[in-house]
Amino acid sequence: MSFNPAEEIAKLRKEIEHHNHLYYDLDDPVLSDTQYDELYQQLKTLEEQYPQFASADSPTQTIGGHASATFAPVVHGTPMMSLDNSYNEADVRAWHERCAKILASNAFDLVLEAKIDGVSCSLTYLNGILTTAASRGDGKTGEDITANVWTIKDIPHRIAHAPAGILEIRGEIYLDKKDLELLNEKQAAQNQLIFANTRNAAAGSLRQKDPAITAQRPLKFFAHSFGSGQITVQTFSDFIADCRQWGFAVSPVRLQTNSIEDIVRFYHEFDEKRHQLPFDTDGLVIKVNSFSQQRILGVTAKSPRWAIAFKYPAEQASTTVRNVLFSVGRSGVITPVAQVEPVSCAGVVISNATLHNFDEIKRLDLRIGDRIILERAGEVIPKIIKVVEHIGRQDIVPPAACPSCQRPVYQAEGEVGYYCVNPSCPAQIKGRILHYASRGAMDIEGMGEAVVDELVERQFVSNFSDLYNLNFFHLLSLENFKEKKSQNLLDGLEASKKRPLSRLLFALGIAFVGAKTAEVLAERFHTLDNLMQASLQELQAVPDVGVVVSQSVYDFFHDPAAREQIELLRQTGLNFTQPEKQISSRALEGKTVVFTGEIEGLTRTQAELLVRQHGGKTSGSVSAKTSFVVAAKAAGSKLNKAQQLGVPILTPQEFMALIGAHL
DNA sequence: CCGCCTCGAGTTCT
């Protein structure tokens, strides 16, 4: 099919207009800000590429949607413009360079403020008395929301020492994060609409026909600019000082500098801190401080050239649940996974989100088709936070049959989980083989998910020992495999035969035996044969091994099928012994170390090995017993926990110095 | 028996 730019542009315009309507008129946006911006950018790019299809009534040429009929229209004396958005350093640096070029200077003052996620509002004071409050609307005409704004405690009705005549203060009306939670609890109790975010809640609160309802919502206000009227000062920072005098709150986040480097640094530092603020911020606003310089830079049809929004990629996104599938893990556990309408969140496109179990579905009260909010904040794995709109009709029920082998599914007594109990279920075989080959286990290079899938489907492999019977010709018949790749995989398999016993024990996938327990067992029993002959009592004597774990290990090694596997593996020449632990020093004797973040030039596994070689222990979580935390770049929540508990925090360099090594 | 400390298991995307 050929690409028709005119059609594509028309389609995008229609779509954007529809979303403008939802956003401005109905306070019920379906798209996240980022998604909307993406559509908008697509249209803008196309219109620039094909200027013959440009049009004065395109949404890129007008500012927003239409004013609603519920509130009286107010024409803004000076248009309320929106800001250009940037999501990366490069765009902000380009903006700064453009300003520098026009101003013929590299050192002009910039002021930086938090970009608060709320609703813009313009307040007109006549001789110090609040006479009109207007929403932005389409930028030229807004709505008269004076009666509602009158109820906001943050906004003075009267300003002492105000300049005579007109003073038009503009700012953001918003709701604190904790107030949104309280409000949503109340809304839920009354079976009312749940607000997806603080901005929607603020907008919804301002659109109430009855000001008494608005009065119950703890709305707040930050002043950030002005419209028409008498402003005597010459810089933005002086204007902000005046706002304070007049009794307005202003952004508590503030930086004045003539260096774009300071701005960029602040942007990255602030990303960590902004979540602790009581209100939602989706970025920063940077303005040229001097009004005379602002005038030189001027404005475009849509936004001032002397200001830019420096936004963070959204960490939450709103989308709909298309379907729910069931995945079968290596142990047979059946996990519901939501397929969602692809949505961009924290820099990646999310199309799947785990639901963990059926309790989670009940807790969320989720149905297929529902509009939901998902999050990827700080973490990697997408999580559905809540349902914002119950559009869905179709209930999500546990499957009667395993999606992989079609055998009936069982629910364990008193447990949440559902299981497929067929040991030859293809999904389980794939899971077991993939785990066996994984990095923490036998670490077989060249053996990824796609290869395992094909090996199992073509029935080349159904258990661990089959892997070692693969020959060159099996591998050559695999998709995308030629001599090179086949030989690499054979080499990978050969190398895996030499892994220590601890790795093999982990790879076997014994229930309750993870990497840690496998290592403890391997060090205590030295050989696989010793372990296989161990009694329940001997197993329980091992630290961290209790009734449940010992029984699981004992049962595994007394299962005839498992014993047969082990004999076959022995015949292929696999190593069944654990080498003596290499102790380089006792520098970390009795210490428990936790790593967080990415250490440059050292993998997590290598770092943990170093700790053990120096007589210490590692753990995955911080507690009062932790001796110290090694925090590198991009440290996560473990760092916060360490600070709370007063656990010492070391840099990677300090850690290396402690063991007499260097990076 | 309770609560803390850990570990095991599942899972996403580039």
Next chain:
DNA sequence: CTCGAGGCGG
């Protein structure tokens, strides 16, 4: 990374 649950000390 987070949740759920086993191990174990108090």
